[in-house]
Amino acid sequence: MPHTKDELPDALYSAAQVRGLDASLIAAGTPGFELMQRAARATWRALVRHWPTAHELSVVAGHGNNAGDGYLVAVLARRAGWHVRVLAAGDPGRLQGDAASAHAEAVAEGVAIQDWNAHCELRGVVLDALLGTGLTGEVREPYASVIAAINASGLPVAAVDIPSGLCADTGRQLGIAVRADLTVTFIGLKLGLFTGSAADVVGDLVFNDLQAAPETFIGATVSARRLTAGNAPRLTGRAPTSHKGSFGHVLLIGGDRGFGGAILLGAQSALRSGAGMVSVATRSEHVPAALARLPEAMVLGISSANQLMGLLEKVTVLVVGPGLGQGAWGRSLLSAAANAPLPQVWDADALNLLAESGVSLPARCVITPHPGEAARLLGVSTAEVQADRPAAAHALSKKYTAVVILKGAGSLIASPDGRLALCHQGHPAMASAGLGDVLAGLVGALLAQGMDAYDAACLAVWLHANAGAQQGEYGRGLAASDLIPAIRQLLEEQAPCLK
Known part of the structure; x- marks a missing residue:
């Protein structure tokens, strides 16, 4: 189920811990491609809510599962009558598994896909589906140049799962990071979305657990807990005879x-x-x-x-x-x-x-x-x-x-x-x-x-x-x-x- 910012879960995870939760969902019977489709639908709904009058989408895709989410969002946008292009900064030929299936679905749907180059024009809402949570080292080319172009575009930007270039574990910018207006993240909240440079690049945060059953999270290792009005420690009331x-x-x-x-x-x-x-x-x-x-x-x-x-x-x-x-x-x-x-x-x-x-x-x-x-x-x-x-x-x-x-x-x-x-x-x-x-x-x-x-x-x-x-x-x-x-x-x- 989706959550607004005030309804975000308390638990914060590392990227590896979230991958473990993802694996648990798949092991419990939810196919990986179904999870990818749920993530795409969650992203699409959040994007439309955030920019209700938009009608054009530029998806900038890498070559991992993050790109797979992006290709599926492109499919949804095209079906809704939007003008859609995917700018492939990562070679689609390197896509594997569910991400390759997502690319194939975009091709079958007739989504326009072209290789990224320095002359590509970004239009409408930009969807960052470049790097995802697996990034640990500094952003390399061509992704650094792509991110710089996104940031210089002045266009509204949504990020899939995490702004590309932001470390999911630490909140550090790995050289350069996408400055998103909206980030839609899945399954478990990543610690790096809330500390370090996160406040400068995450924008509005929307979380979707991708319909994970509550038992998925029982016993899962947690990196940290968010402090909220509901879980912050409380002082006890004072007796009338206090001094x-x-x-x-x-x-x-x-x-x-x-x-x-x-x-x-x-x-x-x-x-x-x-x-x-x-x-x-x-x-x-x-x-x-x-x-x-x-x-x-x-x-x-x-x-x-x-x-x-x-x-x-x-x-x-x-x-x-x-x-x-x-x-x-x-x-x-x-x-x-x-x-x-x-x-x-x-x-x-x-x-x-x-x-x-x-x-x-x-x-x-x-x-x-x-x-x-x-x-x-x-x-x-x-x-x-x-x-x-x-x-x-x-x-x-x-x-x-x-x-x-x-x-x-x-x-x-x-x-x-x-x-x-x-x-x-x-x-x-x-x-x-x-x-x-x-x-x-x-x-x-x-x-x-x-x-x-x-x-x-x-x-x-x-x-x-x-x-x-x-x-x-x-x-x-x-x-x-x-x-x-x-x-x-x-x-x-x-x-x-x-x-």
């Missing part, structure tokens, strides 16, 4: 000279996300501003780590790093935090100092690196992190025995036990300073209210991303503090305080 001591005491440590705003954003986020009490340890010169902005917080001016010791015995959760700096002051405070037996969130400069190996991460931690910080923590380049974000998230979680939030388009949450969650919500307006500080404070508040590290990280990322999507509708100029009231509202809608 501030019931919901933890978060201490935020940071705000070196010149970075006082970062720690205040984190503190405000923790307060508004339900922490029972919030304290801030920062530079003494930031205390007046902090008290003026956050009279509900307890603010302590700190000049040395010794002044933290008494406070560390009174709190339940630490958030360390926003505005911490990498000087002697920040290093000494981070060292004190590292020795405290408390659940902690490490962000920003705490991660940069951790990467220098001068301090050890305590147990029960959540770390929140962006790709650059992740690269320093792993000792690789940022490009290598972005080339395989899921692998980087797992590697960080294993190396530091921590829950990892790898930020960016398609944020990933990895647990040391191997679980991986993905949040693909958000908005480009979130490309603004301070949003990471808000996220760190939010994670700390959820930990303080009794959530375990993985659930707190998942819920925090979901709230943060959806608040950003909501506020992003107003366009450019999104400030980090804009998210805080939106997070509070979403949290209440998702898990009411009083039931």
